Amino acid sequence: MDRSDYEALDAGAVLAALDGFAGAFSLVLLKECDSTNSRLLAELPPDDGRVHVLAADVQTSGRGRRGRAWKSWPGASLTFSALWRFAPDAPVPAGLSLVAGLAVARALEELGVEGVQLKWPNDVLVHGRKLAGILVELTPGRGRVPAAVVGIGINLQLPPDADVEYATGVTDLAACLGQAPDASRLLGLVLVQLHRLFEVYAAAGFSALRGAWQQRNAFANLPVNILGEAEALAGTCAGVDDDGALLLQTPGGLRRVLSGEVSLRLA
Template sequence: MERMPADDGTVHVLVADRQTAGRGRRGRQWQSWPEGSLTFSLAWRFAASTPAPAGLSLAAGLAVARALERIGVPGVQLKWPNDVLVNGEKLVGILVELQPARDRSLAAVIGIGINLSLPPDAHVEHHAGVTDLARALESTPPSRPALLAYVLAELHLLLDTYSVAGFAALKNAWEQRNAFADLPVRISSDHESTDGTCLGVDDDGALLLDTASGVQRILAGDVSLRPLGGETA
């Protein structure tokens, strides 16, 4: 974000062996351990005058989910708006930040963190259920460079589609992996919470919640998703 590379027609990727100040949504810290995580950011540029992209974090999550499925991870799910789960436990976190350019174009910095092998004493704040790739795979996980290649290939493919057709073109694929489809959920913001049934997402990536007062559109950025009567998910 501070040293945005020049627009030279390529997708720039920055990989960290370990993050010491990783960030998640709502100011939370993303934790990583040496050789225990794959953490990287990529800069994706949109054409000048493109409106603010909607549903981009969902598109990125879908790309990561597809990469994990390609290497044989079973039970991959997507939690709105930007987490990838395996059988209900968090494996991947995603943070998307937009940066306008002088030519009125937009660049998105997509930060992704994947748990590879967490230390036995690892404690991840705010998340009761967390897993890693070593537990999610029945076989030996790929190397960090190989996993990065799988994820970048899927990101390039889906972001190309997203740039042309928007999230609507990816919506059905996201819905197929929706961790909370048709389940009772609680949407919590800093000041209030709303209960209802998760109906999925719309073409802009907003969550559709069936509540006592009707269907509500919940926008990304200031809410969290919790199963009713359960632990934070």
């Protein structure tokens, strides 16, 4: 998809959407980047008290969880990463991707998107179809302030011939709202929600946000398969625990799942 008419990210519009939170962020907006997560991890900005954000109109090597690629086209998606530093006693990384998903969900709801759901641990759905994905990576090295790079990709308006696969289908904001929203404003709205929720998370842990996540649980009380690195599990999705672990009701009792890929079990 070669679109020369797409609207590039605009720093002024992002700052306007950030409103009273503008001073909390440092913004770098690029036309093109291989992977915003990889770039931030490779070139960690100095700790100046702000959240450092790197956004790109197009990512040529965007990444998702478990080695998957995040595909990007001009004007088709909002892709960005943010470096969040936490106090030494903050509960990193437990539940961090779930908090980020909740922030995206609230920003989308603010835009008027209906039927927003969260799929453990890192997908945002609308009526069961994938709209956004999240990749959380901790910064390497010992003795540093706990920090994580949170990468987010949101489908704005996918091209008709986009080769994107997801078990329950994909969607974009153009389909949800009738037209794609301004990407710069959306970036600002998501960053505001991230700032608000990460402050709660840093002070009280994921347990303070667990109820809000559960309200949007895409697979609540549904039969699911857990496909992970070790054994495959099947059971009923019973929500999430106070640390963000998935709770699975199995014939052998309640199980906690800390990582894996959740998919609906076929009837």
